[in-house]
Amino acid sequence: MIARVADHCFWLGRYLERVDCTARVLHVTLHLSLDAELGPRQCWLPVVIVSGEREAFFTKHGEAAAGDGELVQSYMTWDETNYVSLVRSIAAARDNARSIREVVSLEVWETLNELYLWSQSSAACEEYTSNRYAFYRTIRRAIELCRGLLQSTMLHDDPLDFLLLGLLLERAGHSARIVDVHHHALSKGETRLEVVETGVWLSILRSCSGKEPFMKRHQGRVTGPAVAAFLILEPLFPRSVRHAVAEAHTRLLSIRPAGANDLPGERSLARLGALDAWLASQTPETILPIHDLATYVVSETGGICEEIGRELLGFGAPCAEGDPKPQASNEYGGSSAA
Numbered sequence: 001m002i003a004r005v006a007d008h009c010f011w012l013g014r015y016l017e018r019v020d021c022t023a024r025v026l027h028v029t030l031h032l033s034l035d036a037e038l039g040p041r042q043c044w045l046p047v048v049i050v051s052g053e054r055e056a057f058f059t060k061h062g063e064a065a066a067g068d069g070e071l072v073q074s075y076m077t078w079d080e081t082n083y084v085s086l087v088r089s090i091a092a093a094r095d096n097a098r099s100i101r102e103v104v105s106l107e108v109w110e111t112l113n114e115l116y117l118w119s120q121s122s123a124a125c126e127e128y129t130s131n132r133y134a135f136y137r138t139i140r141r142a143i144e145l146c147r148g149l150l151q152s153t154m155l156h157d158d159p160l161d162f163l164l165l166g167l168l169l170e171r172a173g174h175s176a177r178i179v180d181v182h183h184h185a186l187s188k189g190e191t192r193l194e195v196v197e198t199g200v201w202l203s204i205l206r207s208c209s210g211k212e213p214f215m216k217r218h219q220g221r222v223t224g225p226a227v228a229a230f231l232i233l234e235p236l237f238p239r240s241v242r243h244a245v246a247e248a249h250t251r252l253l254s255i256r257p258a259g260a261n262d263l264p265g266e267r268s269l270a271r272l273g274a275l276d277a278w279l280a281s282q283t284p285e286t287i288l289p290i291h292d293l294a295t296y297v298v299s300e301t302g303g304i305c306e307e308i309g310r311e312l313l314g315f316g317a318p319c320a321e322g323d324p325k326p327q328a329s330n331e332y333g334g335s336s337a338a
Contacts, residue, residue: 001158003314005103008096009159010313012104013166015093016112020143021174022086025050026073027136028207033069038196041067046181048072050174051084077128086139090119105153108146115142158255165251165308172244173301175208179228180294201227208239229284232293241297242279249276256312268307275300 025047033043045066048057057066057075065071077086094116097104118124118138128135147167154160182204201222205211214222214230234240238247249272256265258273275297287293 001162003312005100005159006162007313008100009103009162010166010308012093012096012100013163013168014170015089015096016143016146017167017170017174018084019086019089019093020140020147021171022051022076022084022089023136023139023143024207024209025178026076027133027140028203030069030073030132030136031206032200032203038200039067040069044069044072046178047076049181050177051076051082052177053082053084056082073132087119090116090139100159103154103159105149107149107153111142111146111149115139115146118142161251161254165248165255168244168248168251169301169305171239172241172248173298175231175239175241175244176294176297176301178204178207179231180291180298197224198222204231210237210239213237225284225290228290229287232290232297233279233282233284233287235280245272245276245279245297245301249273252308264311265308266311268304268311271300271307272304275304 029043029047032038033040048054048066053075057072060081061068061071061075075082075085079085080088082088094112097109097112101109124135127138150160150163182200201224202211205214205222205227208231210231213234213236214227217230217234218226230237230240232241235242235246237243249269252265252269252272256263256269258269279297282288282293288296
């Protein structure tokens with residue numbers, strides 16, 4: 001498998017997950033802004049931070065604009081200068097898929113291309129204006145369909161391994177970010193009412209489709225430490241950090257088996273394996289402070305992406321955080337764990 005194809009597969013997976021994560025966060029935050037007794041800034045600033053676009057947003061719109069829900073949603077949905085906006089990420093995913101049409105199945109290509117064409121149409125703008133919830137739901141369902149088709153219509157060989165490797169690393173970084181940012185916002189926020197905190201943690205679970213699995217595990221009171229531990233350490237929940245890292249490690253082992261000293265990727269595999277083992281050693285009782293753990297996960301997933309770019313994709317460091325510059329094989333850049 002040539003590096004160019006592997007590169008496009010890796011980034012296709014990352015952009016698919018990025019679109020889904022952004023739509024999830026916007027959808028859930030819109031609900032939260034209406035239902036919870038939180039100020040606009042407490043609701044919408046985390047959206048900008050989770051995306052890794054805080055500095056760029058402040059530079060363009062000013063710090064005070066972080067409390068303007070409509071402006072934040074517009075920036076995260078339509079802004080072509082924002083490398084993690086929905087329209088930009090959908091276009092990037094389509095561009096990568098088009099570059100490897102000989103690898104991606106017809107069903108996946110058609111679904112992604114239809115989403116792209118819809119996102120560029122007046123119908124999407126009308127739905128965004130008239131029914132914001134339906135707009136985000138349409139995007140999420142298209143991406144979920146795409147992910148299902150990837151595993152049900154593609155050969156389970158190296159291209160799919162690279163694709164899922166990128167998707168899972170993106171997911172791990174995003175889950176860590178959202179737990180950290182919201183946890184930090186609550187600990188620093190002015191509102192300390194228990195019912196409000198419960199509502200915020202429930203919104204975090206919903207943004208990761210984790211409410212029902214969490215309730216099955218805990219069957220009781222929703223608390224910040226319990227939710228954070230679930231989203232970071234639960235090995236059986238597919239959107240948890242631990243599960244995503246473990247599955248990414250499995251995919252990388254399929255691409256580059258352990259002990260194959262004649263193959264590139266030794267440092268990437270060692271680093272991802274170390275992160276996997278470290279997460280497996282953590283428990284809800286002995287877990288590090290959430291901020292420290294989440295920061296470490298974000299840093300490591302970004303570093304692992306850099307190692308994969310250097311060792312396996314052959315294009316320097318393709319995912320340095322916040323780097324908007326194009327790279328050799330993939331004209332779309334972006335933050336490593338946005």
